Amino acid sequence: KAGVTQTPRYLIKTRGQQVTLSCSPISGHRSVSWYQQTPGQGLQFLFEYFSETQRNKGNFPGRFSGRQFSNSRSEMNVSTLELGDSALYLCASSPGQGHNSPLHFGNGTRLTVT
Amino acid sequence: GQQVMQIPQYQHVQEGEDFTTYCNSSTTLSNIQWYKQRPGGHPVFLIQLVKSGEVKKQKRLTFQFGEAKKNSSLHITATQTTDVGTYFCAGISSGSARQLTFGSGTQLTVLP
Numbered sequence: 001k002a003g004v005t006q007t008p009r010y011l012i013k014t015r016g017q018q019v020t021l022s023c024s025p026i027s028g029h030r031s032v033s034w035y036q037q038t039p040g041q042g043l044q045f046l047f048e049y050f051s052e053t054q055r056n057k058g059n060f061p062g063r064f065s066g067r068q069f070s071n072s073r074s075e076m077n078v079s080t081l082e083l084g085d086s087a088l089y090l091c092a093s094s095p096g097q098g099h100n101s102p103l104h105f106g107n108g109t110r111l112t113v114t
Numbered sequence: 115g116q117q118v119m120q121i122p123q124y125q126h127v128q129e130g131e132d133f134t135t136y137c138n139s140s141t142t143l144s145n146i147q148w149y150k151q152r153p154g155g156h157p158v159f160l161i162q163l164v165k166s167g168e169v170k171k172q173k174r175l176t177f178q179f180g181e182a183k184k185n186s187s188l189h190i191t192a193t194q195t196t197d198v199g200t201y202f203c204a205g206i207s208s209g210s211a212r213q214l215t216f217g218s219g220t221q222l223t224v225l226p
Contacts, residue, residue: 042218
């Protein structure tokens with residue numbers, strides 16, 4: 001079974017731009033969660049999507065948004081990029097809604113904002 | 115909001131020594147999960163604990179969930195260089211929105 005696939009692996013953007021990250025979950029997994037990982041803040045929860053609906057949201061500004069498609073693939077968008085948005089963005093899938101079952105992480109997208 | 119603290123932040127051990135990382139939550143947890151992230155890699159699920167006082171073993175790794183379900187520990191016996199990485203605990207608060215809150219992680223270095 002293929003794992004969680006995230007594209008692209010690396011991105012360099014300029015302040016003020018926007019970016020879209022993509023995540024394909026493990027086949028059969030309907031929940032996709034996004035996390036931001038930075039050295040200073042660790043792993044911070046962004047949001048969770050299940051059956052194309054956002055089920056849960058962390059404490060991030062509205063510049064961070066996402067969506068999920070009918071095939072469970074998910075995208076995350078960050079608008080008006082700031083230097084502090086530089087981070088590793090991790091997507092994780094799980095079979096059901098919520099995090100009561102293990103999360104399967106992708107390799108992440110490394111975003112650098114200059 | 116829920117906070118999950120993890121100590122120590124860093125740990126250097128000589129190969130063959132034991133290692134323990136501790137996790138404490140500000141709220142009662144419905145379950146706790148442990149993940150390992152190798153340098154340059156992504157978090158990989160190790161185990162999930164659900165019951166109060168639960169102890170689980172995976173070869174040299176022993177995981178415990180506290181009686182009050184507010185703390186947990188991971189103990190590695192006789193570390194090997196393959197144990198290098200950052201170990202994260204992650205918990206879900208009882209009655210919460212069911213999102214995993216991760217601890218800050220313990221970065222383990224094993225010296226040969």
